Amino acid sequence: MSLSAAASGLVLFHLSLTVVQSQNDYGVTYTSTQICAVKGSTVVIGCSFKYPSRVNVLKRVWFTNENNYNPEDLKTDPVYAGRVSYSSQWKRCTLTIRDLRESDSAVYKFRFETDQKHFTGLPGVTLTVTALQVHVDTSSYPDWATLTCQSSCRLHDRPSYIWYKNGQKISTQSGQYWYSDYLNPSDSYSCAVRGHEASTSPSVCVRGDSCNRVNYSNRSICAVKGSSVDISSTYNSYESLIQSTSWFRSGRGSEDLREDSQYAGRVELIETERGRSTLRIRDLTESDSAQYHFKFKTQSFEWKSSLPGTTLTVTDVQVRVSTGRQLDCVTRCNPYVSSYVWYKNGQQVNGASSSSYEAPRDTSYSYSCALKGFEDFHSPLVCEFPLRFYLNENLIWVIINVMFCQ
Structure with missing residues (x-):
């Protein structure tokens, strides 16, 4: 597979036409103009850029909106949270998007800013995500x-x-x-x-x-440790009478989860309407991360599918120290949240709803974060302490030291 479509997931089609836009010594090269990828897979969009040797690159951004002069970085867009990464190689601007959704279909553009000017590579790369x-x-x-x-x-x-x-x-x-x-x-x-x-x-x-058929409402779900999750499927039997229904997880045969000691007192099977079954798991632990399957049995038929079920990933929430005084709220997967909640000394910070937060330069504080809709499941506290050094009887304040609270 060519550089333009070298994907760890599935790239179905790429038009191998190199597109170069340059202006004097500035330029962006896309190694594909159109890419087609399957929903749920990973795609890599190949890209490189150039600039004069006398300038310094200050910022790199991939974006999809129409505003070429004030674009929203995909890394800060909650829709792409935890799913995008950029190449860190010199003069490479390759974009990787994981767990593709049909809503990811768009025109993607790369823009970089230097200490002299900014440059956007047009017309961009058209990505179509298909099911x-x-x-x-x-x-x-x-x-x-x-x-x-x-x-x-x-x-x-x-x-x-x-x-x-x-x-x-x-x-x-x-x-x-x-x-x-x-x-x-x-x-x-x-x-x-x-x-x-x-x-x-x-x-x-x-x-x-x-x-006879079974279809799952979601192929992958990310949930926060300690919370509850609903995993649903629709099903139909050619025979009118269904004798039993149950859920099981991969790697443990087909044992009914209601009889599994790991899930004792934590699972519930909900069937409020014919042809729909929901598995509810409470008080999630990271060991609950697995692929879950539904099965039903009639007098002459049993659905034992080798098709993939619903993959559940249970994540904790952590505050990670990024560059400077920036704090990032990170998880192992993306629970499809639209915003975040930040706390300072246990109090919610008004207006702080992105995955990153810039800690102010003032006295000691403790910080934590949560995902919108999962406010009861905070990250562990992170504390900051000014380090004091005395030089010639003068107090010197130095870089804030951030550490986990005891």
């Missing part, structure tokens, strides 16, 4: 269906596909984007690109909508 879908065609033969795995943007280099029938991988299929099978109204199918099975399509019926 796979199975299309069913029964027009050729009355008892056969031809299935195609479709996306909203063109695939590259003839990738190999994986097909699933009733949640189980079809071992005889040849890796094509299409698959044909005998029509059975009880069967459901889904597809994925090989190597990226976590981004499978929803399961669909080949005839009608009453086949």
Whole structure:
């Protein structure tokens, strides 16, 4: 794969046309003009820039908004919190976005500022994030269906596909984007690109909508340690009578979580409507991080899927000292929060809602942060203390020393 699409996740298509915008000795080079990637994967957008040797680069920013003169840095945008990173190599400006969402589809631009001027690389790179879908065609033969795995943007280099029938991988299929099978109204199918099975399509019926199938509301969830989480799925059985439903986690067979000692007193199965099951886990611990699956059983059929379920990541919240006096509220994953809450000496700081906070230069304080909506789950306190040194009987105040409170 070329530099323009060297992604640790799946890049489906890239137009390998180098785009260079330069002005005197300033310039930005994008090694792709358009990229198509699958929802849930990781994409790398290749980029390099140049500037005169006599100037110093003060700031690098990737952005998507239309304001080229006052752009919002993706790193400070809550929508991308914990999902983006920039290359730190000299004159490289590669952007990496993880856990892609369809809402990430946009035109991405790079801008850098020096001590003499600023420069934005136009027109940017168009990223399209697509979800796979199975299309069913029964027009050729009355008892056969031809299935195609479709996306909203063109695939590259003839990738190999994986097909699933009733949640189980079809071992005889040849890796094509299409698959044909005998029509059975009880069967459901889904597809994925090989190597990226976590981004499978929803399961669909080949005839009608009453086949055996399970689909998850979210493929990945991030939750804060100590909080509660709901993991939901919709399901349908071809037979009208379902004998049992349960949830289990990967790596532990198919044991019902309600019978697992690790979850004793902490799990609840909620089924307030037919065809929807919700697993609620309370008082989350980091050891609860796992992939969770739903199954149901009838008199003649049991859904035991090899499809990916919902991956739960449980994170704590920490305050990290960044550059200068900047404090960052960090987690191991992104719980899809829109803003943050900062506390100074236990009191909420008005107007502080971003993931970073600039500590003032004054007396000793303790700081903590929380995610909006999870205010009961603060990070551990971080304290700052002025260090005092005496020189010729004069008091000298030096850089603030930030440490975890005892």
